Amino acid sequence: MDKINFFPDDLNIQSQKIILRLDFNVPLKNKKIIDDTRIMLCLPFIKELIGKRAKIIIISHLGRPKGVKDTSVSLVPVYKYLKEKLETNVYFYVGNFDEEVKDKFSHLKEGDVILIENIRYFKEETDDDENFSKKLASLGDIYVNDAFSCSHRKQSSIHKITKFINKKFAGPLLKKELDAINVIINNKREPVTCIIGGSKISTKINVITKLIERINNFVIVGAMANNFFIYKNFNVGKSLIESNSKEVVEKIYDKAKKNNCKIIIPEDCVVGTSFEGGGVNKNLDQITKNEIILDIGPNSIKKIKQIIDQSRTVLWNGPAGYFENKNFLNGTMSIAEAISKNTNEKTLISVLGGGDTLAAISRSKKKLSFSHLSTAGGAFLEYLEGKDLPGLSVLK
DSSP: OOOOOBOOTTOOOTTOEEEEEOOOOOOEETTEESOOHHHHHHHHHHHHHHHTTOEEEEEOOOSOOTTSOOGGGOSHHHHHHHHHHOSSOEEEEOOOOOTTGGGGGTTOOTTOEEEESOGGGSHHHHTTOHHHHHHHHTTOSEEEEOOGGGTTSOOTTTTGGGGGOSEEEEOHHHHHHHHHHHHHHHHOOSSEEEEEOSSOSGGGHHHHHHHHTTOSEEEEOTTHHHHHHHHTTOOOTTOOOOTTOHHHHHHHHHHHHHTTOEEEOOSEEEEESSSSSOOEEEEGGGOOTTOEEEEEOHHHHHHHHHHHHHOSEEEEESOSSOTTSGGGOHHHHHHHHHHHHHHHHSOOEEEEEOHHHHHHHTTOSSOOOOSEEESOSHHHHHHHHTOOOHHHHTTO
């Protein structure tokens, strides 16, 4: 397979305009950044480019505005954050991408940074529109994709932009992500345990079935586990479930049996009558019609901890419960602490992926250690699956 073209340290970029695709898709509340992990990880490379006197044009998305200028997902809070953290001129572009757009960036001086407003305000971005991609490319001399978490999507600022710019590279953060995942793919240490949360099972079925071929234990938590409870004829009350999931779950169990992979689902849970209130521990056969499953229970935590203790490699993507409410954070934190302890004491290889996973563990007051923290969710899983991601293939 062709190798990805990584950004060379010795490249002379002084006075060059660099289009830098980053992932600033951070959680916001009342237009304030709740978790800045994704931005913090990008800062060293931005500062390196500033130090080399490049002119930096940053492209990012936030949320899914679907081509509408929705102020609730504006990058203004990120712009303010960058102004505070970067010792240089930081500008914010809120205009359109017309035929004269190139001229609107001509004022940039060496070391300046300009952040473009949420690129998904433009429908052409998610359509991977060729003309829009050409206009984006016209802004710079060099293109750098340092957003691994977006590289599984065919979108203008990730994919077709590369058709119209000669010098194109993957950034150092993207390289770090790939190196960490490749260690697991190429040098995995068994037993390998994969813990997956999230809600939709149908969108992850291909990833799950591929992973089952490579791992020993598959632990399913979060709202995804509700589909397995339904399959086993448990009542899940008002919990989030996916329609017509029985066939998918059956396929997972069949695949696991053929590959000698053990499927582990929670055996008890924490339920509430709303997302805002408190919760009570219940066994799966005790859930009533008006209750919602919002976390895993103590018996499930104990069982998952034992599996982690016996593992030599752990992949984790997706929280165990509704972590936004501290009453339902215990399952996620218990898993995080068990993985961290084994990473420190038993040289466990631990790779955690996904924005929600990172946001959840950032609430811990303890110092947690992992082999690698990936900001990517979907891209993380698809790369593990063995897919050639569109955003990476164009950089080869």
